[in-house]
Structure formats: structure tokens, C-alpha cells
Amino acid sequence: MSSTSPEAARNEAHAQLVRALELLWNGHTPAGRGPKPGLTVETIVDVAITVADADGVDALSMRRIARELGVGTMTLYRYVPDKNVLLALVLDRILAPSGPSPQGPRTWRATLESDAWSGRELYLRHPWLLQVNMSRPTLGPGSVAGLEQTMAGLRDLPMSDKEKINVVTAVDGFVTGAVRQQVYYEQIAEESGLDDQAFWGAQLPFMEAAMQSGEYPVMATLGADAFDGTWEATFEVGLNCLLDGLELRAEQRR
Structure with missing residues (x-):
């Protein structure tokens, strides 16, 4: 002790x-x-x-x-x-910006969209970042420079500064959640030694019997390609839904 x-x-x-x-x-x-x-x-x-x-x-x-x-x-x-x-x-x-500050005005949506995709690429390049508790970051010149670029791009978002920081935090939460799911999926595949064909193939006969039982009527009617989405497509759908909702709120504010 x-x-x-x-x-x-x-x-x-x-x-x-x-x-x-x-x-x-x-x-x-x-x-x-x-x-x-x-x-x-x-x-x-x-x-x-x-x-x-x-x-x-x-x-x-x-x-x-x-x-x-x-x-x-x-x-x-x-x-x-x-x-x-x-x-x-x-x-x-x-966390420091990897390039020069964007030149010229940017819309708030373009800023958040760019930040989200850049963040996704960053976490995939350094997946160990997902294991680090960054909820109370030590703010240095690199991270502050990154936030400076983001806040500059949110000037046209009709919200208070506190709300803008909340938005940035929410977008980062979406990014880390989406990337974590992908990284964990890839890690378990590597650790188990089972590729997708072997993993899902083992479950196929059990799923076919379950679908034929009548106990899962909605699942039984899903299209054959329902689970064929890519990680990129899933990320894009989720990000667009988040930004579409934010855009609706912004329009209401105006």
C-alpha cells in the first residue's frame, strides 16, 4: 500500500x-x-x-x-x-498542425470536415493514441496552434465560443469512437489469426438457422449487401449526419 x-x-x-x-x-x-x-x-x-x-x-x-x-x-x-x-x-x-495555416476564409463546415478526416488519419497512423487519456490535455504550442486554426475556421458559425468548443469536442469524440471501432476490429483479426471469411463463415450456418426460425423477421429481410460497407463510408455517413444536424441548428440561429 x-x-x-x-x-x-x-x-x-x-x-x-x-x-x-x-x-x-x-x-x-x-x-x-x-x-x-x-x-x-x-x-x-x-x-x-x-x-x-x-x-x-x-x-x-x-x-x-x-x-x-x-x-x-x-x-x-x-x-x-x-x-x-x-x-x-x-x-x-x-497534435500540432502538419502544414501551414489555410489561406483565405473557410466555412465552419469545411473546417470541421477537414479536421475530422485529418483526425481519423492521425489516429490510424498512431493507433496507440486511443490508449492515452487526453481529456485534460497539457496545452503546448503545437496543440494550441491546431486549436487556433480550428477556431479561426469557425468564425462564421453562429454560436457562442463555449458552444463552438463543445462542437469541437463532440466532433473529436465521434472521430475517436469511429477510429477505435476500426482499430479494434483490425487488432482482433490479427490476434485471432482468423480472416473475415473464416470468422463470418463459421457463424453463417447458425445465422441462417436463426433467420429461418421466424424470430428475427426484420433481420431476415436485410439485403445481402447490408454488411458490406467500408470503414470510410461508415465514417462519412456518421460525420455528415453530425454536420447536417449542426447546420440545421446554425440556420435556426440565423
């Missing part, structure tokens, strides 16, 4: 947050005496992202990153104080 008091835990969490913010916003000068080592925070973050992409977020240990960099763990601590701060740096890098 841990002997750490709630107050001590809160103080450590606060200190950890401040350390992360200092690194994100003010950069870093390695602590300690001696010759300046040949590392940078940017290089450390690059390696951390490579490790997470290869082996998941659980592989992000200071020992593992130091080994990949060919340095001692204590050398790494001169740049990044702990794993949680490292993760904050990694997330801010990944």
Missing part, C-alpha cells in the same frame, strides 16, 4: 504539469555541469514517437528511449524529467 498522502500526490502532479509546460513553452537547457551533451529534446521526441508507433504507448519508458538513443538513462533525465513529461511532449508534437 502506498504511503503517499493525497496532498503529496496533488503537489507532485502539479509540479509535473509545470515541468511539462516549461519544456513545451520555454525550451530546455540541460541541467548539470560538464560538456554539453549532443542530444536535443526534439531528437528525444522523434525517437519516442518511433517507439510508440512500433510497440505502443506502454513501451515509452525512459530506459527504452535512452537505449534507442545510445545514452545512459541519467543523461536522458537531464533533458526530460520523467515519462509523463515525455508523453506530454510527444502528444504536443503529434
Whole structure:
């Protein structure tokens, strides 16, 4: 049983947050005496992202990153104080806009649609992000720049600032939910070793008997291609339904 008091835990969490913010916003000068080592925070973050992409977020240990960099763990601590701060740096890098700010005015719908598809691509490229609790993000220059672009694109949305932030959060919730379903589907297929033909083929005789029983009359009338949709098509339908509803509310406001 841990002997750490709630107050001590809160103080450590606060200190950890401040350390992360200092690194994100003010950069870093390695602590300690001696010759300046040949590392940078940017290089450390690059390696951390490579490790997470290869082996998941659980592989992000200071020992593992130091080994990949060919340095001692204590050398790494001169740049990044702990794993949680490292993760904050990694997330801010990944969530930063990947290109220049869009030129010219954008409609709110085009902005949210672009953000949603870009977010989907981001989560599919880094599926371990779905395991990270980002409900209370450490706001660094990368994530703030991304939100700046989004809010600039929502200028023509007739809602209050609070409502706009709620909309951004709702769209991100849709994106993460849709991507999580796809990622989990692909993961279970790989882990089980069963492709779709083998998996659904095993269930086919049981489903045929169930449909012929008369107990599932609506299911029995579904078309043969009812379950042939793609992940992209499912995402598009869901996103359009969300944005169509938002557009109706916007028109009512006007």
C-alpha cells in the first residue's frame, strides 16, 4: 500500500504539469555541469514517437528511449524529467498542425470536415493514441496552434465560443469512437489469426438457422449487401449526419 498522502500526490502532479509546460513553452537547457551533451529534446521526441508507433504507448519508458538513443538513462533525465513529461511532449508534437495555416476564409463546415478526416488519419497512423487519456490535455504550442486554426475556421458559425468548443469536442469524440471501432476490429483479426471469411463463415450456418426460425423477421429481410460497407463510408455517413444536424441548428440561429 502506498504511503503517499493525497496532498503529496496533488503537489507532485502539479509540479509535473509545470515541468511539462516549461519544456513545451520555454525550451530546455540541460541541467548539470560538464560538456554539453549532443542530444536535443526534439531528437528525444522523434525517437519516442518511433517507439510508440512500433510497440505502443506502454513501451515509452525512459530506459527504452535512452537505449534507442545510445545514452545512459541519467543523461536522458537531464533533458526530460520523467515519462509523463515525455508523453506530454510527444502528444504536443503529434497534435500540432502538419502544414501551414489555410489561406483565405473557410466555412465552419469545411473546417470541421477537414479536421475530422485529418483526425481519423492521425489516429490510424498512431493507433496507440486511443490508449492515452487526453481529456485534460497539457496545452503546448503545437496543440494550441491546431486549436487556433480550428477556431479561426469557425468564425462564421453562429454560436457562442463555449458552444463552438463543445462542437469541437463532440466532433473529436465521434472521430475517436469511429477510429477505435476500426482499430479494434483490425487488432482482433490479427490476434485471432482468423480472416473475415473464416470468422463470418463459421457463424453463417447458425445465422441462417436463426433467420429461418421466424424470430428475427426484420433481420431476415436485410439485403445481402447490408454488411458490406467500408470503414470510410461508415465514417462519412456518421460525420455528415453530425454536420447536417449542426447546420440545421446554425440556420435556426440565423
